[in-house]
Amino acid sequence: MATAAPAASPARDRVRLLAVALGALALCAVYAWRGYFSSDFWEHAAIVRELSARPFSPKHPLLSVDAPHAYVSPYALAIGLAARATGASATSALAAAGLVNIVLLVLALRRFLMRLPRGEAAAPYALLFIVFLWGKDAWMWSGFLHIGMLGYTAPYPSTFAAAAMFLCFSLLFDALDRAQPLAFGGIAVLVALCVITHPPTALVLFAGLAALFLAWVKERFFTNGVFLLGAVVAGVAGALTWPYFPVLKLFAAQPPEFHSWSAVFYQGVPAQVWPALVALPVLLWRLRESRRDPLVLLVAFLALIYAVGGITGKYGLGRAIAYIVVFIQIALAAAVATLEARLPARRAWLVPACSVTLMLALFAYNRPPLPRILRHERPVWPDVGKILAPVHPGEVVLADSRTSYMVPALTGGRVVAWRHPVYWVPDHAERRQAQDRFFAAATDDERRAVITRYHVRWILLNRGEVSLSPEEEARLLALGCVVAEGQSLVLLDLAAVCAAQPRRLTRLNGAADLQPRPQGHQDGRGA
Numbered sequence: 419m420a421t422a423a424p425a426a427s428p429a430r431d432r433v434r435l436l437a438v439a440l441g442a443l444a445l446c447a448v449y450a451w452r453g454y455f456s457s458d459f460w461e462h463a464a465i466v467r468e469l470s471a472r473p474f475s476p477k478h479p480l481l482s483v484d485a486p487h488a489y490v491s492p493y494a495l496a497i498g499l500a501a502r503a504t505g506a507s508a509t510s511a512l513a514a515a516g517l518v519n520i521v522l523l524v525l526a527l528r529r530f531l532m533r534l535p536r537g538e539a540a541a542p543y544a545l546l547f548i549v550f551l552w553g554k555d556a557w558m559w560s561g562f563l564h565i566g567m568l569g570y571t572a573p574y575p576s577t578f579a580a581a582a583m584f585l586c587f588s589l590l591f592d593a594l595d596r597a598q599p600l601a602f603g604g605i606a607v608l609v610a611l612c613v614i615t616h617p618p619t620a621l622v623l624f625a626g627l628a629a630l631f632l633a634w635v636k637e638r639f640f641t642n643g644v645f646l647l648g649a650v651v652a653g654v655a656g657a658l659t660w661p662y663f664p665v666l667k668l669f670a671a672q673p674p675e676f677h678s679w680s681a682v683f684y685q686g687v688p689a690q691v692w693p694a695l696v697a698l699p700v701l702l703w704r705l706r707e708s709r710r711d712p713l714v715l716l717v718a719f720l721a722l723i724y725a726v727g728g729i730t731g732k733y734g735l736g737r738a739i740a741y742i743v744v745f746i747q748i749a750l751a752a753a754v755a756t757l758e759a760r761l762p763a764r765r766a767w768l769v770p771a772c773s774v775t776l777m778l779a780l781f782a783y784n785r786p787p788l789p790r791i792l793r794h795e796r797p798v799w800p801d802v803g804k805i806l807a808p809v810h811p812g813e814v815v816l817a818d819s820r821t822s823y824m825v826p827a828l829t830g831g832r833v834v835a836w837r838h839p840v841y842w843v844p845d846h847a848e849r850r851q852a853q854d855r856f857f858a859a860a861t862d863d864e865r866r867a868v869i870t871r872y873h874v875r876w877i878l879l880n881r882g883e884v885s886l887s888p889e890e891e892a893r894l895l896a897l898g899c900v901v902a903e904g905q906s907l908v909l910l911d912l913a914a915v916c917a918a919q920p921r922r923l924t925r926l927n928g929a930a931d932l933q934p935r936p937q938g939h940q941d942g943r944g945a
Contacts, residue, residue, distance in 0.1 A: 434542035434770070439524040442549060442568060446520050449569035450513035453797040454789050456570050457823060458560060459512065461838070464826035465489050467508035469498025471811070471830070476662070481843060482814050482832040482873060486663035488841040491615040493578045495662075508827055516573030523563075523577060526584035531748070533591035534712065536755045543751035543773060550777035551697075551747050553690045554784045557682065561618060561740045566786030579616035582608045583623045587630055594634050594642060602649040609653025614660050617668065618737045624650065625723060625738075629715035633708075663841075673839035673846075676734050683736025684728050693780065694743045697750040704749060713749045717742055803828040805902045805909050809876055816868070817878035818857050819850070821907075825878070834872045857884045862893060869897070869912060877910040 448454075455463075461480065465487060468479040473495060478485050493515075501511035524545065531537035531544060552564040559567070560576040571577055586608040593601035605627070612620040627646065635642055657665050688695065704711040720738045727735025758769035789795055802824050809815055811830030815822070822833040835849035843849075852868045857879075860868075868874070877898060879891070886894065898910035 428538055431538045431542060435528060435545065438542050438545045442545070443517060443520050446516055446569050446572040449572070450516055453799060454569060455509065455797070455799065458574060459570065460823040460827045462489060462494065462574060463508045463512050465494045466498045466501060466512050467827055467830055469495050470501040470508060473498055473502065480826050480833060480836050480840065483843055485842045488663055488668055489575065490662040491575055492611060493575050493615045512573045519572050519577040519581060522581040526581040526588070529588040530584040533588055534752065536752055536759065539755035539759065540748070540751040543754045544748045546773065546777055547747035547751055548744055550780055551693045552784065553692045556690045561737055564786070565781065566788065575615045576619060579612045579619035582611050583619055583626065586623060587626055590627060590630055590646070591634060593645070599645065602645045605646070605649040606653040606656065609650055610656035613654060613657035614665060621723065622720065622738060622741045625719040626716055629719045630712050633710045633712035633715045668841065671841065673841060675839040677732055680733035680736050683733060683739050691739070691743050694746040697746050700749045700753045701746065703753065713745050716745045799824050799828070801904055802907065805904055805907045806878070808901055808909065808911065813875040814873050815876040815878050816853070816856060816874045818880060818883045819853060820883050821878055821880040834874065859890060865894070865897060875912055877912065879908040879910070881906040
């Protein structure tokens with residue numbers, strides 16, 4: 419007698435999803451607890467600090483310039499207000515927000531999948547594949563949710579925007595299936611939120627709304643189409659009224675580095691996404707079931723955007739590959755859930771067992787760049803914060819490009835230049851050249867010119883990042899008074915009073931080398 423296929427079990431599926439979600443949350447909690455922060459985190463933390471101090475009239479959080487900053491989003495404002503209300507530091511508030519983001523992302527993803535056939539059963543597989551189903555050395559950029567990046571990117575606006583995007587997709591299903599016109603109002607709000615918070619995700623959202631509408635609409639095509647178009651237009655119009663930076667100029671005045679740096683999304687692609695390429699036949703299988711399959715259309719629309727970016731040289735469009743892979747992973751998850759449902763009960767356990775085993779094997783093969791979990795590596799930024807204790811908010815600190823990361827977030831001070839592209843600062847390229855030249859073999863006159871031009875009060879020398887001969891270092895240290903020193907960090911005060919009344923020298927034990935950042939780790943803006 420044949421064994422019947424197992425009945426659908428929503429409770430089982432919820433427990434599975436909870437288990438995978440708790441694993442992801444635990445990983446991100448370790449990063450937050452131990453302070454494993456890298457590159458872009460410090461920029462977002464600087465914004466949170468500035469908004470906690472001046473929520474309604476913030477200054478530029480990084481540079482001493484009269485210009486807006488493109489990352490001052492509703493997301494950052496909410497965290498800044500929370501930090502202001504609780505007295506939490508910017509780093510603590512942003513790290514805690516990362517954990518909230520993971521919860522929101524899982525809930526929004528589940529809500530989206532629940533609208534698809536076998537969506538609840540597919541949800542745990544989808545989350546598992548999104549985290550693990552990648553090739554070797556996958557892109558370490560925001561917007562990517564693989565195991566190597568998840569702990570870093572959880573607090574980023576891109577993760578919050580991803581949750582908003584999946585929620586927006588589910589609201590579109592509500593509007594089309596259940597005739598809920600108020601859902602279009604929610605779509606408008608979420609469109610505005612994504613456009614302001616993370617424009618690359620907003621581009622995916624636009625393509626997704628179009629694809630899902632064409633795939634899902636069954637009646638009142640014209641009426642629902644007008645409502646959806648109106649919601650998108652209203653959302654974009656609402657975003658344009660955001661008072662903290664000119665949203666329209668964000669797309670019209672992108673720094674030249676934005677597209678040149680994004681060329682990495684067209685390099686070494688097969689090695690990084692080969693598991694998704696292997697899963698492509700799943701899309702053909704879905705296409706046989708329905709010529710208007712939503713996941714197939716989503717992948718097709720995003721693939722078109724990706725191709726346009728490669729053809730035109732607008733490589734920023736290549737960031738769509740993150741979600742091309744995600745929606746292939748979701749399609750594979752639905753296929754795996756369907757296979758499990760069709761197997762006899764006595765064999766159905768093989769599907770989750772094989773899936774978990776395969777993910778662990780991929781993890782072992784890929785060896786993603788995770789920090790040590792069992793053997794705790796103490797981050798150096800608390801020591802850097804102690805070195806920078808004399809620095810007051812608004813004072814300019816001149817440091818090399820990597821050491822500059824932590825200055826604004828930890829002190830409220832400003833730096834001369836930033837390692838990543840900065841919008842609406844016309845002389846930023848000159849600033850970076852001056853910064854690099856200052857810590858190279860520059861003359862005393864050249865260094866004094868930089869100090870004068872950018873109103874530098876402090877110099878932070880990191881011997882771990884800057885290689886100077888003993889003679890060059892002595893000349894640099896002679897520019898001011900050493901007020902704090904660690905094993906590799908030296909803080910100079912350039913104020914005239916320092917020479918007459920030296921401060922007590924602060925010394926720190928232990929190394930002060932910077933924690934390495936993931937290569938290519940970016941949170942660039944624009945579409």
